Amino acid sequence: MTTTMTAAATVDINYRKVIARALADELATDTKVVFLGEDVGAAGGAFKSTEGLKQRFGDRVRDTPISEQAIIGAAVGAALMGLRPVAEIMFADFAGVCFDQLVNTLAKYRYTSGGQARVPVTVRMANGAGAGFGPQHSQPAENWFLNIPGLKIVVPGTVEDMYGLLRSAIRDDNPVLVFEHKNLFALKGRVPAEPDDAYLVPIGEADVVRTGQDVTIVATQQMRHRALEAADQLAATGVTAEVIDPRTLVPFDLKTVVQSLRKTSRLVVVQEGPPDGGWGATLIASISSHHFELLDAPPTLIASDPVPVPYSTPMEDAWLPDASRIAAVVLQLVRF
């Protein structure tokens, strides 16, 4: 893990607060970084994940009207003029409101202009289910963008990855969508007390979170933690699971997964969100097509149900894959 790479002093911080910390460190490092969104400034963000930035960075942090299309479009325009804007879309679900700006403008600007333009825009969105926000405020929206060449997609699942990936996203010269999982806001972790580039997490590198021999479980964000829980349960039965968090969906670090499969020969992908048209199915298709010889059992996708995210606790809980379901699928594959 990155935290062991340096002896510098560290501080404990949670996933929600580390967002402001990462933003502050980039705003402080590069005066070209600017930040805009609804209630992000004076109010410190709908989730209080951007507190203190307005006070510290003044005009470079802007509260906007409720105008998602203008937020993304303005970020693109400012980027064309040399700034490095970070735009917040409060809930990832609202990406639907500015879908055109994200997929037709942001993603395609450089390509359509034949490489004339650079559009270093970072779009941050609160993502995912499990907190009882109901069908229009709970969707894991990362899969919506998988089919749009031109957008990098990062899905940090720990405090350290949130910090390191958000900073890398802001430094990237390409558009990057950063999905911040709402149900991980209270998660604890550790970052350097002072801004430190050693803690940057490169975009496009998976993290082998736990090593094991019998199965490779690939999972992101909330599911990464449930996969680890499942690995604990499995260990009691003598099955060791390797857990990989890709951390970035585009570009996807296929190599790390393939390397793991050479050892385990079994693949389980756990995806928060309905099964069709997502990164989980894509990963399984790609492994089945190109690395069939590595597999001893059918690669299996564990996903949410193909219904909207329901509000009530028993229904939402059941919608999200949990550790015992993951463990049960693994045991089936081990016995295959």
Added chain:
Amino acid sequence: MTAVQTETVTRDRLLEMQRRMCEIRAFEDIVKDWFSRALVRGSTHLYQGQEAVAVGITSALRRGDTTTCTYRGHGTVLAQGAPLDRSFGEILGKANGLCGGKGGSMHLADLSVGALGSFAIVGAHLPISVGAAWASQLLGTGAVSATFFGDGAANIGTFHEALNLAGVWKLPVLFVLENNLYGEYSPITTTTANPELVDRAAAYGMPGLRVDGNDVVAVFDAAASAVARGRSGQGPTLIEAMTYRQSGHSRSDPAKYRPAGELEGWLARDPLTVAERRLHDMGVETAELDRLRADAEAKVRRAAERALSWPEPRPEDRFEDLWVH
């Protein structure tokens, strides 16, 4: 029609504007011909009849200022100084086109002259110009952004979001509404509850100027006052330029929905003719005006021939220009 007289357009300046308009007209005559001979793919949307808007507005801009425009954007991008041959090249899909053949007629862009791009999604570009103006405000460059769009675009959400954001942040934006009376095949009165589009400026805390969009001088004057306002930090302006699309919406549209006599009325007020009349009044001889037009046509023809001679992109070039590596 209101127009604030901010600066007198000199004879030389007007001649320069006329030269530009003649080039754009000749450019699109060739595009029209190419399209009929299947040298242009997909669709193409001619700007003919509206040249005074792009030329009048961009003549009030300086280096560092930017524009965005629509799929009907040949005129704006050329008016801002994109090279004729590479603009032709893009429309032909050539490797040396402005965008390497990735964009085509609807996506001409030349960032080196501040033409940030042409957009094929109605209204999508208004926020881009707002963002460019935001950068100008933050960086203190004094640059203004002009964004060109149609009457139909006044009914899409980005119009309202962009005008409001520019209004509340007091950004140096010229919202140039080219009211050519139609959105595709629908007359404005059938789609717009209140067709007095200029009145929408008040809703977003900015002045609105309605000008004769076929008179390059009137357009220039309005632009000059809006630019001065923007540069001095007073915020955006909505300019509604009343004009007319002489062709149909796109090259496949015979425009049968136009009432009899409407086109003829507007042709009599063709922007090139209006400017010629003004130049005449300033003492420019007919022979000089004819020469100006002929020279422009010859220059455009040479650019077209160059573009035609250029190679096509290679299939593998499609993988280029997606990412900054």
